[in-house]
Amino acid sequence: MRRVLGGASGLVLALLVALPVAAHTRSSSTSRFEIDPGGPDRFASARIQVRAPLSELEAALQDPAARAAGTAARLDAAEIDAYLAARFQLLVDGRACAPRGPASALASADPGHVARRWSVACPATGALTLRADGFFESAPAHLHLARVRVGDEPPREHVVVLANRRLPIPVGDAAAGAPEAPGSGFLDFVRLGVEHIFGGVDHLVFLAGLLLVARSLREIGWVVTGFTVAHSVTLALGVLGMLRPDPTAIEALIGLSIVVVALENFALTTAAATQRAIAVGLAALLGLAFAGALAGRVTVPALTLVGVALFGVCHLALAARSRRPELLRWAVAFAFGLIHGFGFAGALAELALPAGRTAQALLGFNLGVELGQLAVVAAAWPLLRLAVRGAGGGGRLLVQAGSTPVLAAGLYWFLTRSLG
Numbered sequence: 001m002r003r004v005l006g007g008a009s010g011l012v013l014a015l016l017v018a019l020p021v022a023a024h025t026r027s028s029s030t031s032r033f034e035i036d037p038g039g040p041d042r043f044a045s046a047r048i049q050v051r052a053p054l055s056e057l058e059a060a061l062q063d064p065a066a067r068a069a070g071t072a073a074r075l076d077a078a079e080i081d082a083y084l085a086a087r088f089q090l091l092v093d094g095r096a097c098a099p100r101g102p103a104s105a106l107a108s109a110d111p112g113h114v115a116r117r118w119s120v121a122c123p124a125t126g127a128l129t130l131r132a133d134g135f136f137e138s139a140p141a142h143l144h145l146a147r148v149r150v151g152d153e154p155p156r157e158h159v160v161v162l163a164n165r166r167l168p169i170p171v172g173d174a175a176a177g178a179p180e181a182p183g184s185g186f187l188d189f190v191r192l193g194v195e196h197i198f199g200g201v202d203h204l205v206f207l208a209g210l211l212l213v214a215r216s217l218r219e220i221g222w223v224v225t226g227f228t229v230a231h232s233v234t235l236a237l238g239v240l241g242m243l244r245p246d247p248t249a250i251e252a253l254i255g256l257s258i259v260v261v262a263l264e265n266f267a268l269t270t271a272a273a274t275q276r277a278i279a280v281g282l283a284a285l286l287g288l289a290f291a292g293a294l295a296g297r298v299t300v301p302a303l304t305l306v307g308v309a310l311f312g313v314c315h316l317a318l319a320a321r322s323r324r325p326e327l328l329r330w331a332v333a334f335a336f337g338l339i340h341g342f343g344f345a346g347a348l349a350e351l352a353l354p355a356g357r358t359a360q361a362l363l364g365f366n367l368g369v370e371l372g373q374l375a376v377v378a379a380a381w382p383l384l385r386l387a388v389r390g391a392g393g394g395g396r397l398l399v400q401a402g403s404t405p406v407l408a409a410g411l412y413w414f415l416t417r418s419l420g
Contacts, residue, residue: 193368230337238345255413
């Protein structure tokens with residue numbers, strides 16, 4: 001028993017130490033290359049635009065020690081433009097095309113992202129190659145999504161990782177007979193979905209919180225099904241542009257969903273008096289957040305917080321009166337799966353995929369997310385059951401010990417993301 005609780009305590013400490021590093025989802029960026037192939041007697045040109053989180057630019061351009069100490073100077077536009085132009089290029093026979101004029105800013109739906117656009121010119125003859133080499137020096141697991149259009153040809157999407165940062169771009173007759181470019185097929189979007197679930201620490205913590213109190217594979221089936229159906233719906237709505245909520249608010253709500261799951265774990269393993277205290281504590285937290293939203297200090301809309309408060313408090317009250325409260329977890333998985341789906345959608349929405357490619361990308365990405373989740377469940381479930389059996393009568397303490405870092409992570413993400 002001491003070993004079990006000691007291991008859980010070690011997990012608490014390890015996650016709390018890692019919180020500042022794991023405060024965001026997978027490192028990623030996007031780009032578009034609009035290429036005019038030109039002709040034998042004139043120059044080819046291209047318009048390049050890159051979108052990336054400001055945090056990724058800071059990690060790549062600032063000294064890590066200065067960032068940790070809070071003494072790093074604010075990045076200016078010239079630094080950002082120089083970095084992006086040197087790492088996102090169009091090459092002709094290995095030579096970089098020359099920029100034409102200064103870069104300009106683009107609007108972004110996410111205030112935490114930077115978007116820049118510039119033009120280049122290069123000789124029309126020679127083999128074209130796309131180079132997307134940004135951010136890998138600070139984040140080797142970085143994921144870049146590039147959309148490339150050559151003239152009037154259909155655009156192609158490319159998943160760029162550390163191993164394939166240069167992609168050949170076929171033009172004209174070569175493009176007509178070329179096989180599908182590496183990184184643009186159905187299986188590549190499946191891989192993108194798998195990588196996103198494994199790179200998204202907050203999604204994994206949410207899933208771990210749901211699994212902690214599951215007693216059978218049937219319960220896990222309900223939980224996974226509820227989460228899958230919900231996030232599939234909002235993933236599609238987000239990528240298709242039918243609903244585009246504020247990304248900052250979505251990230252904060254993902255943190256809040258983890259808080260609710262952790263508190264429910266405590267409520268399911270404590271006495272009635274403690275359950276009431278937990279419900280009151282959740283209501284108080286959301287009440288303060290509501291006041292902050294009205295004052296303009298919290299990024300989550302006030303009415304959204306009211307809805308989450310009503311759902312969370314009512315669900316805790318219902319679970320306290322149910323003989324099998326763990327069977328109600330599908331409702332939590334479904335409700336918050338809707339929010340997580342918008343978080344998944346951000347990885348695809350920036351590509352602005354054409355209609356013919358959107359269905360393929362959605363299906364592949366969604367399948368990848370599900371495969372990633374199933375892999376997590378397959379690995380974690382046997383270990384959790386062994387730990388519960390080893391704890392004997394201390395199974396409730398094990399759930400609470402495991403839920404402690406889940407609660408800490410959720411609170412950290414909700415507060416830091418909602419307060420900016």
